Amino acid sequence: MNWTELSVYTTTAGIDPVAGILLTAGLSGYVVEDANDFNEFLENTTVHWDYVEESLMRLKDCETCVKGYLPENAQGAEMLREIRASIARLRKEDTAGAFGRLEILCGNLREEDWENNWKQYYKPTRVGERLVVVPSWEEYAPAPEDVVLTLDPGMAFGTGTHDTTRLCLALLEQAVKPGCTVLDVGCGSGILAVASLLLGASSAVGVDIDELAVKIAGENAALNGVEEKVSFLCGDLTDKVSGSYDVICANIVADVIKRLAPDIPRFLKPDGVFLASGIIDERADEVASAIEAAGLSIAEKKISGGWAALLCRPAR
Numbered sequence: 312m313n314w315t316e317l318s319v320y321t322t323t324a325g326i327d328p329v330a331g332i333l334l335t336a337g338l339s340g341y342v343v344e345d346a347n348d349f350n351e352f353l354e355n356t357t358v359h360w361d362y363v364e365e366s367l368m369r370l371k372d373c374e375t376c377v378k379g380y381l382p383e384n385a386q387g388a389e390m391l392r393e394i395r396a397s398i399a400r401l402r403k404e405d406t407a408g409a410f411g412r413l414e415i416l417c418g419n420l421r422e423e424d425w426e427n428n429w430k431q432y433y434k435p436t437r438v439g440e441r442l443v444v445v446p447s448w449e450e451y452a453p454a455p456e457d458v459v460l461t462l463d464p465g466m467a468f469g470t471g472t473h474d475t476t477r478l479c480l481a482l483l484e485q486a487v488k489p490g491c492t493v494l495d496v497g498c499g500s501g502i503l504a505v506a507s508l509l510l511g512a513s514s515a516v517g518v519d520i521d522e523l524a525v526k527i528a529g530e531n532a533a534l535n536g537v538e539e540k541v542s543f544l545c546g547d548l549t550d551k552v553s554g555s556y557d558v559i560c561a562n563i564v565a566d567v568i569k570r571l572a573p574d575i576p577r578f579l580k581p582d583g584v585f586l587a588s589g590i591i592d593e594r595a596d597e598v599a600s601a602i603e604a605a606g607l608s609i610a611e612k613k614i615s616g617g618w619a620a621l622l623c624r625p626a627r
């Protein structure tokens with residue numbers, strides 16, 4: 312398998328949050344280049360400074376960077392989307408600029424140029440019993456029972472190829488009933504909100520902290536002819552949301568779902584369903600405990616590829 316180097320430029324203070332984002336997205340490890348660490352090394356080994364490799368001396372004045380490696384396939388492209396969405400969220404939260412520019416580079420390419428190279432890996436993907444996610448540039452002949460979702464994810468997270476999105480779509484197919492209302496928190500490409508409408512929901516609201524994701528989600532709604540039934544908002548979790556919903560879904564990450572959980576009962580109808588995905592399997596119990604503490608019960612848990620998704624209902 313071929314690999315592409317991913318670099319996220321930050322500050323010393325940003326190393327831990329950025330590294331956490333890379334590990335949560337599925338990277339197995341990372342490398343840090345940080346001038347502060349290297350200068351401490353030089354100070355502690357002054358007598359030997361002339362033996363330091365010239366290639367390492369560039370670290371003396373380098374910009375802090377956290378690096379990892381992405382597989383050159385559909386999974387790698389989806390991992391990049393997840394990383395990009397999380398970095399965008401971190402950038403919005405870092406109002407003091409403590410974490411630097413938080414720019415992503417892939418090899419010698421900008422992230423968007425790298426992403427465009429991987430369209431070749433996206434093919435029609437069947438999810439659940441009826442849903443088929445079809446990239447807008449691919450041809451697909453649907454079977455009579457297929458519900459076809461046409462998607463151009465751009466640089467937003469959510470193509471249907473990642474285990475987290477597939478798990479959530481499968482649960483969404485179970486949860487959506489004709490005429491129901493849906494809230495998609497952290498909507499990314501809009502895949503969940505649009506899918507819910509194609510499955511029979513009467514209306515949907517999607518919210519994302521990334522303005523680009525909101526724009527892409529709107530374009531995907533139009534691609535599928537449901538733009539009149541959905542609204543996409545730019546905001547942090549539920550801060551721009553009002554009303555109550557039959558189905559709420561959040562395909563984000565464990566820590567964000569834990570932060571979101573206490574607000575779910577305020578927006579979920581008494582007989583509603585909350586779908587939580589984007590959870591690393593080993594953290595599923597931890598997230599479930601936070602959801603239960605908010606007054607919901609875990610009705611179903613799905614596992615795939617080391618990831619977990621939870622179907623939750625108000626506790627009786």
